[in-house]
Amino acid sequence: MTGRRPGAAKENLAGWLFVAPVVVILGLFMLAPILMAMWVSLTDWNGQGSPFRAGVPFVGLDNYTRLFAEEGLARQDFMTSVRNNVYYVAIVVPAQTGLALGLALIVNGRLLRGRTFFRAAFYFPSVTSSVAISVVFLFVFANSGAVNGLLRLFGVEGPQWFADSRGILHLVLGALGVVDPDAPPAALTGGGPFGLSWWEWLSGPSVAMTTIIVLVVWTTSGTFMLMFLAALQNIPVTLEEAALLDGAGRRQVFTHVTLPLLKPTMFLVLTLGMIATWQVFDQVYVMSQGNPAKTTLTPAFLSYQTAFNGFEYGSGTAISFVLFAIIVVLTLVQRWVLRERRA
């Protein structure tokens, strides 16, 4: 391209100059800190002075291998946090996507009265500060709070939400009589990958974690509803009418016309949802600090705790880089699953 036309080089330079402020800002505030953090994750820096001084011990990949290969508390905590987060993502992402789509369909319905009101009402939780909502939920789910009060009306004695570390899956299996949660089968407790037994891996989210799950589903579905709504309103009515004329029922129109047209938005919502859920921090920091019994510990919070409370900044940053890798890999997998297929 260069040299084809006089002045192109000059324009190129001008272009670079125009984007330079952004490049400088992004470089300084994103790229440089990331590179610096990457360096920290390879050292045993103890948080005193600059990590770039001589004398900061370089430990190579030790901080990473400790998370995966070495038996110890570091690996156990990290794997516990990963387990918690896997269950969290597995429930929150489908739930919030489904709820958001449902809300969008309702609000998009031509027959609904007061659409603007509902649109605002559904979107409201998304614009409120997550810390404020977390504090409200602390009261709602307190032992003598609204939720347990409501359950009591139906004669159900609600659990002590934030103190209950029992896994939901354990409880369900126990209720079905498959296993006894107080005396799990030796085959499951005997061993398992990465220092946690199979029994621990299969705990499901704890009762305490479900409160955070409910909170997040409720707060984020509004935002995603808005995205689905925008996409729904972009679908030409003629397409749906044509399908109806061809003899399709309402359900068929939805599954064969509406849903396929929503696919790009679906990918966006799923990806954004997954990234946000893997990074959950505010709610854990405000509501539970990883308690009870480490069942609300997530990698993002563990990274913070390791670095700032334990002075193990290397380990803490290593955790955040592993988290980054998890998110990138899962996003790529999602992209591959939802790719355009030619029939």
Next chain:
Amino acid sequence: MNPNTRRTSRAVTSIACASMLVTTACGSGFDDAPGQSAQQSGGPVTLQILIGSSGDAETNAVKQAAQTWAAASGTGATVTPAQDLTQQLGQAFAGDSPPDVFYVDAIRFADYASVGALEPYAGKISSPDDFYPTLRTAFTYNGTFYCAPKDFSTLALIVNQDLWAKAGLGDSDVPTTWEQLTSVSEKIKAAGITPLALGDTRDRVGAFMVQAGGWITSPDGKQATADSPQNLAALDYVRTLLAGKLAQYPSQLDAGWSGEAFGAGKVAMTIEGNWIKGALKADYPDVKYAAYELPAGPKGKGSLSFTTCWGIAAKSRHKEQAISFVEAMTKADQQMAFARAFGVMPSRQSARSTYTGEFPADVPFVNAVDYAQGPVNAPKMDSVLDDFDTGLQKLTSTAPKTLLERVQKNTQAALGTS
């Protein structure tokens, strides 16, 4: 000037602005950290003091004391209450600009001392031997006494006198041994009252370990001693209390901590520190209670002590002034003033009789300092102890031996690598 060059020059200006913005933003980011003041060279010195305050009463008392000192010494002093002391200190240390003076909790002390963040100044304070020995041990790392204890708290047995009478018990029934604790608890339970609220962490259950003659680490903090018959005896005993519903964790009692369950009249006894006085006065002023020394175990009396010291940053540029400030803050008179303002116990033995004279109800707390065990004094133990707490929460469903073996293994790993 043709339009093209004008555009270019404007772009250049905007870059210059942007980079200026960036650099100033950077600069202010680092300046935010307390401890750096512009007038360090030449002008009057101002000490930056970061405190982890328990509330307004403490903040105001410390601010007032600092002002008095500043007026007398001619050195400025700015007291800042921290929102999150650990995090703010961590950032300040990493940014090479720590506050001159700050609170150091004994639980975190070894972490700070081991990385060289603290100035070992305690020897320069007048009569350092006047501080209680257990508090000095709590702030000693590798044989050096680092920082002057600010004040301290200990655990004692708190008894609800109304419920006590309701269960048909008198003053002579207050348990002084584990056996008596069990039998008294059974009587209270028979009267339909939950006997004991016990916090589900090492900071409460640990007292039983001390009474049995055990602890998590050796006195010098170099060896793991969790997996011992003494600790096993302690956890077995606590487990029988829990299993027989003679003791319950606060979460089982619908309470955030034992003091809340006690104040609400759900339990006849609890094991808490002297901070419970302030909490009860504020939230449950009608509860009639008294404090007694904890029942003795197989090895005798035992309690836990909690303390905070005035840390001085190794990188502080005004160490002399900082030491003079701490000297003023730890004087017996000043500590008594703090005691009156926000209910802490003075760390100097010379203030003991004044304090017990003025607060006779606190004698059991003060007496406990003679046999109390301080927090684990070794670096990198934070996650290990958290893990132990997690285990204690599940004490009824886990074998104590398994629990202790796990703590032993983790402690060895933490101490070995430190």
